[in-house]
Amino acid sequence: MALGNARKTTATALGVTLAGAALAACGGQQGTPPANVASPSPAPSTATVPHQTRTGTPPATSSPRGPSAPPASSAASAPDTASDDAPGDAPPGPRVSREIQHGIEDGGKAVALTFDDGPDPRWTPQILALLARHHAKATFCEIGPNAQAHPAVVRQITAAGHRLCDHSVHHDEHQSSKSAEYNRHEMLDARRQIAAAAGPGAEVPYYRAPGGDFKPWIREMAAGHGMRPLGWTSDSDDWKRPGADAIVRHVNTNLRPGAIVLMHDGGGDRSQTVQALSRLLDQLDAQHYKYSFPGR
Numbered sequence: 001m002a003l004g005n006a007r008k009t010t011a012t013a014l015g016v017t018l019a020g021a022a023l024a025a026c027g028g029q030q031g032t033p034p035a036n037v038a039s040p041s042p043a044p045s046t047a048t049v050p051h052q053t054r055t056g057t058p059p060a061t062s063s064p065r066g067p068s069a070p071p072a073s074s075a076a077s078a079p080d081t082a083s084d085d086a087p088g089d090a091p092p093g094p095r096v097s098r099e100i101q102h103g104i105e106d107g108g109k110a111v112a113l114t115f116d117d118g119p120d121p122r123w124t125p126q127i128l129a130l131l132a133r134h135h136a137k138a139t140f141c142e143i144g145p146n147a148q149a150h151p152a153v154v155r156q157i158t159a160a161g162h163r164l165c166d167h168s169v170h171h172d173e174h175q176s177s178k179s180a181e182y183n184r185h186e187m188l189d190a191r192r193q194i195a196a197a198a199g200p201g202a203e204v205p206y207y208r209a210p211g212g213d214f215k216p217w218i219r220e221m222a223a224g225h226g227m228r229p230l231g232w233t234s235d236s237d238d239w240k241r242p243g244a245d246a247i248v249r250h251v252n253t254n255l256r257p258g259a260i261v262l263m264h265d266g267g268g269d270r271s272q273t274v275q276a277l278s279r280l281l282d283q284l285d286a287q288h289y290k291y292s293f294p295g296r
């Protein structure tokens with residue numbers, strides 16, 4: 001759309017590097033928030049948007065909509081089934097709830113840290129080192145081609161006991177306006193790439209739609225393939241690169257036991273995220289928070 005193109009042009013003018021599949025994928029994140037988001041944030045100034053438009057709130061879950069059909073342009077409107085998996089694909093997990101997960105697995109005073117848009121060979125290992133120092137576990141929502149390009153980083157993630165989440169192939173924040181077939185490829189090709197990078201036995205139990213574009217039929221598709229739609233409750237807005245202080249402040253705005261915190265280990269310069277995470281982990285430890293995973 002025009003707005004997205006304008007931002008891409010601006011990003012180029014600002015010298016933002018969109019090299020490689022990973023960053024090119026995330027460069028497509030600009031645009032208006034999906035229609036199913038409750039309260040879209042104001043469109044950011046083009047001068048400060050190198051990456052994407054994030055919605056301040058998690059995708060709406062309260063509306064009791066059924067799994068509406070894909071757009072009429074869809075060639076495949078039949079219910080999605082596990083038989084869509086390509087030969088040799090890992091078997092899908094058992095069917096899970098299609099409701100967006102906004103809660104964590106364990107009760108008590110714990111949070112689930114989530115990192116999107118990686119893996120990135122520069123930033124992800126720094127984040128992993130911080131998590132290890134604090135004995136913290138996290139969930140990494142990966143872009144398929146990034147995982148394919150950096151399998152050693154993916155294996156570092158799983159070897160440390162963190163979890164993986166499917167964050168699509170191209171990070172198309174408007175994917176719900178496209179066909180079921182397109183979405184099936186975005187979802188399942190990425191899962192295949194992530195699972196292959198992680199190696200035998202790896203699980204990818206969550207799906208986080210780019211930009212939270214969680215139309216009911218997309219959630220249904222993810223659930224039908226054993227992946228729980230994964231939301232968030234505390235948005236760091238780290239992708240805007242507002243400075244580490246602001247990132248910490250944003251997280252604290254909605255921090256509570258059971259929070260799912262959204263941060264980014266890929267898609268651009270994440271030095272501020274690393275700085276902020278270091279402070280957050282110190283703070284969370286001091287507050288006696290434990291670290292958990294989102295519920296499946």
Ligand SMILES: [Zn+2]
Pocket residue numbers: 116117167171210211
């Ligand atoms: Zn993302």
